[in-house]
Amino acid sequence: MSTAKNININLKIWRQKNAKEKGGIVDYKLDNVSTASSFLEMLDQLNEQLINSKQEPVAFDHDCREGICGMCSLYINGRAHGPETGTTTCQLHMRKFKDGDTIYIEPFRSKAFPVVKDLVVDRSSFDRIQQAGGFVSVNTSGNTIDANSIPVPKDDADKSFMAAACIGCGACVASCKNGSAMLFVGAKVSQYALLPQGKVEAATRVQNMVRQMDEEGFGNCTNTGACEVECPKGISLENIARMNREFLKASL
Amino acid sequence: MKLDSKIPEGPLNKKWTDYKDHLKLVAPNNRPKLDIIVVGTGLAGASAAASLGEMGYNVKAFCFQDSPRRAHSIAAQGGINAAKNYQNDGDSIYRLFYDTIKGGDYRAREANVHRLAEVSGNIIDQCVAQGVPFAREYGGMLDNRSFGGVQVQRTFYAAGQTGQQLLLGAYSSLSRQIGLGRVKMFNRHEMLDLVKIDGKARGIIARNLITGEIERHSAHAVVIASGGYGNVYFLSTNAMGSNVSAGWKVHKRGAAFSNPCYVQIHPTCIPVHGTNQSKLTLMSESLRNSGRIWVPKKKEDAEAIRAGKLKPTQIAEEDRDYYLERRYPAFGNLVPRDVASRAAKERCDEGYGIEANDTNEGVYLDFSSEIKSKGKEVAYAHGNHNPSEEEIIKLGKEWIEEKYGNLFEMYEKITDENPYETPMKIYPAVHYTMGGVWVDYNLQSSIPGCFVAGEANFSDHGANRLGASALMQGLADGYFVLPYTVSNYLADEIRTGKISTDAPEFAEAEKNVKDSIDKFLNNNGTKSVDYFHKRLGLVMWNKVGMARNEKGLKEAIEEIGQIRDEFYKDVFVPGSAEELNPELEKALRVADFLELGQLMAMDALQRNESCGGHFREEYQDAEGETLRDDENFSFVSAWEYKGQDTTKAELHKEDLKYEFIKIAARNYK
Numbered sequence A: 001m002s003t004a005k006n007i008n009i010n011l012k013i014w015r016q017k018n019a020k021e022k023g024g025i026v027d028y029k030l031d032n033v034s035t036a037s038s039f040l041e042m043l044d045q046l047n048e049q050l051i052n053s054k055q056e057p058v059a060f061d062h063d064c065r066e067g068i069c070g071m072c073s074l075y076i077n078g079r080a081h082g083p084e085t086g087t088t089t090c091q092l093h094m095r096k097f098k099d100g101d102t103i104y105i106e107p108f109r110s111k112a113f114p115v116v117k118d119l120v121v122d123r124s125s126f127d128r129i130q131q132a133g134g135f136v137s138v139n140t141s142g143n144t145i146d147a148n149s150i151p152v153p154k155d156d157a158d159k160s161f162m163a164a165a166c167i168g169c170g171a172c173v174a175s176c177k178n179g180s181a182m183l184f185v186g187a188k189v190s191q192y193a194l195l196p197q198g199k200v201e202a203a204t205r206v207q208n209m210v211r212q213m214d215e216e217g218f219g220n221c222t223n224t225g226a227c228e229v230e231c232p233k234g235i236s237l238e239n240i241a242r243m244n245r246e247f248l249k250a251s252l
Numbered sequence B: 001m002k003l004d005s006k007i008p009e010g011p012l013n014k015k016w017t018d019y020k021d022h023l024k025l026v027a028p029n030n031r032p033k034l035d036i037i038v039v040g041t042g043l044a045g046a047s048a049a050a051s052l053g054e055m056g057y058n059v060k061a062f063c064f065q066d067s068p069r070r071a072h073s074i075a076a077q078g079g080i081n082a083a084k085n086y087q088n089d090g091d092s093i094y095r096l097f098y099d100t101i102k103g104g105d106y107r108a109r110e111a112n113v114h115r116l117a118e119v120s121g122n123i124i125d126q127c128v129a130q131g132v133p134f135a136r137e138y139g140g141m142l143d144n145r146s147f148g149g150v151q152v153q154r155t156f157y158a159a160g161q162t163g164q165q166l167l168l169g170a171y172s173s174l175s176r177q178i179g180l181g182r183v184k185m186f187n188r189h190e191m192l193d194l195v196k197i198d199g200k201a202r203g204i205i206a207r208n209l210i211t212g213e214i215e216r217h218s219a220h221a222v223v224i225a226s227g228g229y230g231n232v233y234f235l236s237t238n239a240m241g242s243n244v245s246a247g248w249k250v251h252k253r254g255a256a257f258s259n260p261c262y263v264q265i266h267p268t269c270i271p272v273h274g275t276n277q278s279k280l281t282l283m284s285e286s287l288r289n290s291g292r293i294w295v296p297k298k299k300e301d302a303e304a305i306r307a308g309k310l311k312p313t314q315i316a317e318e319d320r321d322y323y324l325e326r327r328y329p330a331f332g333n334l335v336p337r338d339v340a341s342r343a344a345k346e347r348c349d350e351g352y353g354i355e356a357n358d359t360n361e362g363v364y365l366d367f368s369s370e371i372k373s374k375g376k377e378v379a380y381a382h383g384n385h386n387p388s389e390e391e392i393i394k395l396g397k398e399w400i401e402e403k404y405g406n407l408f409e410m411y412e413k414i415t416d417e418n419p420y421e422t423p424m425k426i427y428p429a430v431h432y433t434m435g436g437v438w439v440d441y442n443l444q445s446s447i448p449g450c451f452v453a454g455e456a457n458f459s460d461h462g463a464n465r466l467g468a469s470a471l472m473q474g475l476a477d478g479y480f481v482l483p484y485t486v487s488n489y490l491a492d493e494i495r496t497g498k499i500s501t502d503a504p505e506f507a508e509a510e511k512n513v514k515d516s517i518d519k520f521l522n523n524n525g526t527k528s529v530d531y532f533h534k535r536l537g538l539v540m541w542n543k544v545g546m547a548r549n550e551k552g553l554k555e556a557i558e559e560i561g562q563i564r565d566e567f568y569k570d571v572f573v574p575g576s577a578e579e580l581n582p583e584l585e586k587a588l589r590v591a592d593f594l595e596l597g598q599l600m601a602m603d604a605l606q607r608n609e610s611c612g613g614h615f616r617e618e619y620q621d622a623e624g625e626t627l628r629d630d631e632n633f634s635f636v637s638a639w640e641y642k643g644q645d646t647t648k649a650e651l652h653k654e655d656l657k658y659e660f661i662k663i664a665a666r667n668y669k
Helices: A039-051 A124-133 A154-164 A171-175 A182-193 A202-215 A224-232 A240-249 B012-020 B043-055 B091-104 B110-129 B162-179 B245-252 B285-289 B298-304 B323-327 B337-350 B368-381 B389-415 B470-493 B504-521 B529-543 B550-570 B582-606
Strands: A004-016 A022-032 A100-104 A113-115 B037-039 B059-064 B183-186 B191-196 B200-208 B212-219 B221-223 B263-269 B294-295 B363-366 B424-433 B450-452 B637-639 B648-653
Touching: A022 A039, A124 A182, A124 A202, A124 B162, A154 A182, A171 A182, A171 A224, A182 A202, A182 A224, A182 A240, A202 A240, A240 B504, B012 B110, B037 B043, B037 B200, B043 B059, B043 B162, B043 B183, B043 B221, B043 B470, B059 B191, B091 B110, B110 B162, B110 B470, B162 B183, B162 B470, B191 B212, B191 B245, B191 B323, B191 B504, B200 B221, B200 B504, B212 B285, B212 B363, B212 B504, B221 B245, B221 B470, B245 B450, B245 B582, B263 B337, B294 B298, B294 B323, B294 B337, B323 B337, B337 B363, B337 B424, B368 B389, B450 B470, B504 B582, B529 B550, B529 B582, B550 B582, B582 B637
Parallel strands: A004 A100, B037 B059, B037 B221, B059 B183, B221 B450
Antiparallel strands: A004 A022, B191 B200, B200 B212, B263 B424, B294 B363, B363 B424, B637 B648
């Protein structure tokens, strides 16, 4: 864009060879970063510089770079996905930083998200929670009823959609002082609980998903609300409340 | 190589039903004895793995991402087509079929496309049953919108996140099967070769991307659902990891690769910002329902805008050239993607581009008319029959936000401009690839036991895909086609028994993979993988992009060969084989792109006509529209691999027969 300019920045990045070895912060200097670049394009530029001087590039997770796949992460200056709210790291742009800034980049940290290498963490615990109950038990047949045979109130459909907008990035866990995954699980439980198709299994679903969540080593919710603030998709705390109600109902 | 499309006889609307009724079955007690590998977990792969797992087969699924939920289907924004006719505007299975064939510029198979249209309604039923939260109207019924190249409203959507919701639906079904132990999931694994025994696909070699371990996996059938090859251009709307390698390995093992030159350049993407750009971002086609595309009528206005002296909002209505509405009054801003892209290029080539980047390439997508008309509608609906200008604009913006909120937000994050106040700047970018591995009606490649689904195959979109049809095809293949056709194949395998990974063919394939990894790591070159990938991308975009000609294509073939030679001599890949090594992953993928890119140019060079996304400058009419040559080019090109230098590849042809549709010039005027 026409208003872009170049800035010079200092980076302090967590480097860790693998899951077993100890990691630490390493300093880098990076010049001529366009403010129109995304944060990950800035890291690409750093890696190109490292490769050209025969050093190992920084490993980080990323894929779609459109803010939807949930693969990018990063704890930037002490915040999941960086300083802007409602934004994934891939959608964060360098115009949010100033010339001469020092930027700290660390992996998402949580007991249930062990570091794999540098800034890459293992979030497969989320998959296992989903496998425990995050679905409607319907087979592929082509003989399900017509899609319009059960009207769904628009308000329920909209709320379900807003919960389903979760991208499974794990920012909620990384931001939570307890390392809780309740925003993630609450969103999934809510998506289904709000729809007639999901109501049938609502009780077993919430029990199974919560059980798996606990087994994975996620912490509990103490209503701090950091997860909601840092969630790039604006998933509401209401979903945690709904999950708690669903869980209570299922346990009675 | 013999290409038998296996299209069943009979009337068009009975073909699939009759065919399905006569396919062989595998009894439930035999299914757990049969292994199936599925590579890729996007809409096609996840739905196939889930469905085959449900049936009771022993499924192994692979994805290179850290979770199957990340596959790039997730980024599809606008919607999914289905011939439900819920809006009562004259839609039908036939119309969806006809629109798709016409949209594809008469270069797709009738039978495949009709099957796609037939199962489209089932997809929506299935997704709703899974808990996919589609957009609804106040009465609780599903809402629809319109997409390019059609005159009905048949597109189902979930805001601008339809791909995400459909993929999460398929992922939830897949997760259920993983939880039940019927599918074993291999995250962060990349397929690096296909293993063939006695001519049949019998397994794959995969690399564990975390440990670097090279693994052998055997199966009775292999399904490739690894997506498209748009990243051959370096800059595209594909995810960073999207690659052609799974499909290309299959091609190298003997499967024909079809129509590689058919690439979809999507008209509405955010323009390029600079040399460090890593990817391009799409703004959904659904925006063309509400946005009007224009450039200034006067060159001096365009120049002033680029120089920052004029704002688009200062250009008077009569000084704007709504060039799509001018050239194509019947379809207006909703012409198909290839038509809209070329029209944008034409205006920018003439000097009317409005973006202040190196090439001035950019046009406006303007929502101000829609904000006013919808604002007024909403005011009336609320009983306010005399709304003020401010009220109208406020209500109009709210209406836009509800429909496209996430897209507007994304646009603002990337460009730092507010599209509610000033028009979006857009330009075409590589988005989807219609070509892919050749498959027959069963979605089986020319290697028995190797099936290819979704964007990775070539089958349904001809030379141009209509909007909201990729999601439809991915789920149709995975949910409603492969379960039947893979079973038919496996019915002859129930006596085979477990396939041993000790076979010499596995050892040979594994050695190939290890050798190429070692070669890269010990190459001791001086330049990064990206350096070569960017150079390839530039050649592809300039000479095998939106407009092609004989001279440019011949140069491209030459230049790509040179880049490939330099790549093998001078690429530097840091790190080791036994760890997470993203540079190594990239090197292995770019090696395949360097072969594919050349084949794309070869394919474009032999196709002496213009059709759909393939525009040869030599073949256009007086108004710059595509000129097809049905007499000589009504065929599917199918290339046979003859080595790394793809100028040696051998061309085979599958003739396209139109029994039910009368071929005509595509007209959207």
